[in-house]
Amino acid sequence: MTVGTNYAGTIIFLIAFGLAAGGGALLGFHAEGPLTIAGGAIVVTLDLAFRLLWRRCGLFDRKSGGCFLFLPIWLWGVFWIGLGIADTCLLR
Helix, strand or coil, X not given: CCCCCCHHHHHHHHHHXXXXXXXXXXXXXXXXXXXXXHHHHHHHHHHHHHHHHHHCCCCCXXXXXXXXXXXXXXXXXHHHHHHHHXXXXXXX
């Protein structure tokens, strides 16, 4: 793994955006904004469930949950939700 990234973060990211892309394809959504919002929401849900329910650790503990570039993956999910909202509502 690269510096500041762990396997949990990579797996959560791949599952979340795989589900978002697959679900979007099944429902006919192909725009980046809604898929980014869905992927971000799934990332937040999966990482918080992993951290709080399974590992029972803190929200910012890098070694107990998903991490990408030294930041918790759920925080990236919040960023992706905001980016998707901006793309859907403001940039179109």
